[in-house]
Amino acid sequence: MNVCFFALEHHALGAGGGIASYLEALTAGLEQLGHEIHVVVKGRRQRDVKLESGGVLHEFKGGNLHWYVSRLPFLGKVLSLTVRELEWSWGFYRRFRYLKKRYRFDLIESSETGNLFVSLFEKSIPLVIRLHGSTYSFEKSTRGAASFGPKLDRILQRISFRKASGISAPSEFQRRMFESELSNSSNVAVIPNPVMEHLSPSAGQINQDGSNGHKHKMVFYAGRIADVKGVWPLLEAFVEVAEKRPEALLLMAGSPHVSISRDDIDSFIKSHNLSDKVRFLGHVPREKIPEYYKACTLCVVPSYYETFCITAAEALLHGKPVVASSGTSLEEIVEDGKTGFLVPSGNAGALAEAIMRVLSDEELAERMGYAGRENALARFGAAKIVLETVSFYLTLVRGLNN
Numbered sequence: 001m002n003v004c005f006f007a008l009e010h011h012a013l014g015a016g017g018g019i020a021s022y023l024e025a026l027t028a029g030l031e032q033l034g035h036e037i038h039v040v041v042k043g044r045r046q047r048d049v050k051l052e053s054g055g056v057l058h059e060f061k062g063g064n065l066h067w068y069v070s071r072l073p074f075l076g077k078v079l080s081l082t083v084r085e086l087e088w089s090w091g092f093y094r095r096f097r098y099l100k101k102r103y104r105f106d107l108i109e110s111s112e113t114g115n116l117f118v119s120l121f122e123k124s125i126p127l128v129i130r131l132h133g134s135t136y137s138f139e140k141s142t143r144g145a146a147s148f149g150p151k152l153d154r155i156l157q158r159i160s161f162r163k164a165s166g167i168s169a170p171s172e173f174q175r176r177m178f179e180s181e182l183s184n185s186s187n188v189a190v191i192p193n194p195v196m197e198h199l200s201p202s203a204g205q206i207n208q209d210g211s212n213g214h215k216h217k218m219v220f221y222a223g224r225i226a227d228v229k230g231v232w233p234l235l236e237a238f239v240e241v242a243e244k245r246p247e248a249l250l251l252m253a254g255s256p257h258v259s260i261s262r263d264d265i266d267s268f269i270k271s272h273n274l275s276d277k278v279r280f281l282g283h284v285p286r287e288k289i290p291e292y293y294k295a296c297t298l299c300v301v302p303s304y305y306e307t308f309c310i311t312a313a314e315a316l317l318h319g320k321p322v323v324a325s326s327g328t329s330l331e332e333i334v335e336d337g338k339t340g341f342l343v344p345s346g347n348a349g350a351l352a353e354a355i356m357r358v359l360s361d362e363e364l365a366e367r368m369g370y371a372g373r374e375n376a377l378a379r380f381g382a383a384k385i386v387l388e389t390v391s392f393y394l395t396l397v398r399g400l401n402n
Contacts, residue, residue, distance in 0.1 A: 001035045001036070001106040001107060001390075001393060001394075001397065002035070002036040002038070002103060002104055002105050002106050002107075003030065003035060003036070003037055003038070003105070003106065003107050003108075003109065003393065004038045004039075004040060004096065004099070004103075004105045004107070004108045004109075005023060005027070005037070005038070005039045005040065005108075005109050005110070006040050006041075006092050006096075006108065006109070006110035006111070006114050006115060006118075007019060007020070007023055007039055007040070007041045007042075007111070008041070008042055008088070008111065008113060008114065009041070010023060010039060010041045010043075010057060011024055011053075011286045012049065012051055012053075012057055013041065013043050013059070014283075016286070017223070017224065018132065018193070018307075018308065018309070018310045018311075019111060019132050020286075021193070021286070021310045021314075022130075022132070022170075022193045022194070022310065023039060024053050024196065024286075025193070025194040025195060025196040025382045025385075025386075026194055026382075026385070026386060026389060027039065027051070027053060027054040027055045028053045028054040028196070028382070029054075029194060029382050029383065029385075029386030030054065030055075030386060030389075030390070031054030031055055032054070032386075033386065033390065035390070036055075036103075037054055037055025037056070038055060038056050038058060038099065038103065038105070039051070039055055039056070039057045039058065040058045040060065040092055040095050040096060040099070041057060041058070041059055041060075042059075042060065042062035042088060042091065042092075042114075043059035043060065043061065043062065044059075044061060044062075045059050045061065046059065046060055046061055047059050058095060058099060060091060060092075060094075060095045061091075062087075062088060062091055063087045063088070063091060065083055065087050066080045066081070066083040066084035066087055067080070069083045077149055078148050078149045078152065079149070079152075080149065081135060081149045081150060081152070081153035082149070082152050082153050082156065084113075084153075085113060085114075085116060085153050085156045085157070086116070086156070088113060088114045089113075089114050089115060089116035089117045089118070089156075090117055091114075092110075092114045092115065092117070092118065093117035093118050093121070093122075096108075096118060096122075105125050106125070106126075106393075106397055107125060107126050107127075107128065107393050107396065107397055108122070108125055108126070108127045108128065109127075109128040109129075109130055110127065110128070110129055110130070111129070111130055111131075111132040112129060112131065112132065112133075112134040112157050112160075113134065113157070115127060115129060115160045115164075116156055116157075116159065116160050119159065119160040119163035119164060120159070120163060124400075125400075126165035126166065126396040126397055126399070126400045127160075127163070127164045127165050127166075128164065128165065128166045128167070128168055128392075128393070128396065129160060129161060129164045129166075129167050129168075130168050130169075130170075131167065131168065131169040131170070131174050131175075131178055131188070131307060132170070132307055133174075133305070133307040134150070134153075134154070134157065135149075135150045135153065136150040136151065136153065136154040136157070137177065137305070137307075138228050138305055141177075141228075141304060141305035141328075142227070142228050142304045142305055158182065161182060162182075165396045165399070165400060166189065166392065166395075166396045167188045167189070168188065168189045168190075168191050168389075168392060169188050169189070169190050169191075169307070170190075170191065170192055170193045170307050170308035170329070171190065171192065171307060171308050171329035171332050172190055172329075172332060173307075173328055173329040173331070173332060174307045174308070174329060175188045175190050189392050191385060191388050191389055191392060192308060192313075192332075192379065192380050192385055193308045193310055193313065193380065193385070194380065194381070194382040194384075194385035194386055194389075195310065195313045195314055195317050195376060195380040195381065195382060195385075196382050216247055216248070216249040217245070217247050217248055217249070217297040217359050218248075218249050218250075218251055218292075218295060218296040218297055219238075219241075219248060219249065219250045219251070219296065219297065219298055219299075219300055219355060219359075220251050220253070220292050220293065220295075220296035220298070220299045220300070220315070220320075221234065221250065221251070221252045221253065221254070221299070221300050221301075221302075222253045222254060222284070222289060222292070222299070222311045223253075223254045223301070223303070223311060224254050224255055224256075224257045225252065225254050225255065225256050225257055225260055225262075225265070225280070226257035226259045226260060227257075227259040227260055227304075228259070228303065228304050228305055229254075229302070229303050229304075230301075230302030230303050230304055230325060230345060230346065231252075231260060231265075231302075232260075233302050233345075233346050233347065233348045233351055234250075234300060234302045234348075234351065235265070235268055235269075235274070235278065236348035237302075237348040237349070237351040237352035237355065238250050238274065238277065238278060238352070238355075239272045239274065239352075240348075240349070240352040240356075241352050241355050241356055241359075242273075242274060242277040244356060245356055245359050245360065247359075248277065248355075248356075248359055249277060249278075249279070250277060250278045250279070250300075251279050251281060251292060251296070252278065252279070252280050252281060253281040253282075253283075253284040253289070253292060254281075254282075254283070254284075255282065255283045265280075289314070290314075290318065293314060293315055293318035293320055294318055296315075296320060297320070297321075297358065297359060297365060298315075298320055298321045298322065298323060298340070298355065298358045298359070298365065299311065299312065299315035299320050299321070299322045299323075300322070300323045300324070300351070300355060301322060301323070301324040301325065301330060302323075302324070302325055302343075302345065302351055303324075303325050303328060303330070303345065304325065304328070304345045304346065305328055306325075306328045306329050306330055307329055308329050308333070309324070309328075309329060309330055309333060312324055312330055312333045312334060313333055313376055313380045315372075316333070316334075316339055316340075316372035316373060316375060316376040317372075317373060317376040317377065317380070318373070319369035319370060319372065319373040320365075320369050320372065321339065321340045321341075321358050321364075321365050321368035321369055321372060322334045322339065322340035322372065323340055323341050323343065323351065323354045323355055323358065324340060324341075324342055324343075325342070325343065325344070325345035326342040326343060326344055326345065327344070327345055328345070330342065333380075334372075335371070335375065338368065338371050339368055339371050339372035339375055340358075340368055340372065341354035341357065341358070
């Protein structure tokens with residue numbers, strides 16, 4: 001097959017989150033099986049690049065009209081997401097039309113954003129929409145209801161959902177959310193995100209932002225520094241952890257997000273004497289992340305909402321216990337009491353207790369790490385997930401041709 005992916009981020013362009021990691025693992029696996037891969041990604045330049053991880057990246061300049069719209073008084077914030085949806089969907093569609101003249105595509109896969117015009121005008125190639133999460137979903141899960149702007153944007157996305165040949169979700173949690181929203185939708189295929197085991201020869205030698213010369217026991221967080229990721233409960237929990245476990249060190253890798261002010265964080269850190277206990281690493285290059293997995297004692301994922309959470313799965317794959325939030329897809333990754341602990345989202349006290357329990361019991365941490373690695377290899381290994389994905393793709397391709 002010749003598969004074309006639409007993406008809003010890619011590790012080849014620098015910073016990237018779960019979607020970029022998903023694409024990295026999936027496209028590499030597909031290419032190893034002999035499939036041809038093309039990734040159309042919104043960027044800053046117009047170029048085609050052969051990727052080391054597999055496939056060809058086709059970058060195009062993404063428009064910024066939505067940003068200017070967001071600056072308008074009153075209706076700016078309400079309309080900006082809808083304008084972005086139209087703007088990026090048109091950009092993807094124009095780039096795809098150009099590429100279609102050069103390549104014969106068998107299938108297109110996109111996240112919720114950016115596929116509107118392809119879904120409306122491209123009838124000869126099946127479209128898969130992968131439920132990676134959207135602004136609407138994030139707000140609905142964290143606030144109980146989405147604001148008007150995301151609701152308006154979701155109307156356009158629902159048009160694409162109904163036009164798509166297939167929908168895939170990385171978790172049962174995400175499938176249930178989607179089917180409760182679109183009650184007349186067809187069945188959604190649940191295929192977890194594939195996880196690649198990245199090994200680094202320098203793993204375990206971190207000293208620049210937190211020595212692991214056995215003086216510290218490191219708690220590692222990887223994700224955006226955002227409200228939805230549970231950053232505030234984590235910082236509140238670490239006030240207690242730092243007091244009772246002086247050897248504990250929290251390392252937070254991730255780019256800042258507008259939902260949290262760095263000034264507010266700095267003020268909290270200073271007022272609670274955490275300057276030597278919490279260290280912000282900023283964006284960490286993808287190839288460096290495994291060093292932190294290997295050096296830490298445990299990984300913490302306190303999110304209010306996750307569609308899958310590649311961080312939790314990767315940490316387990318590296319043999320580290322994970323303390324995570326219950327009530328999200330994390331319940332499908334972390335087995336409470338066996339590969340880590342699940343605590344109610346937003347509960348700083350329960351989060352602190354679970355972290356300290358792992359830090360204080362090396363035998364428990366080792367046992368959980370071993371069980372987690374075995375579990376992650378069996379359920380999320382890239383080879384297994386890639387085969388499941390190919391089977392799903394072929395079903396859709398054959399269905400369109402019959």
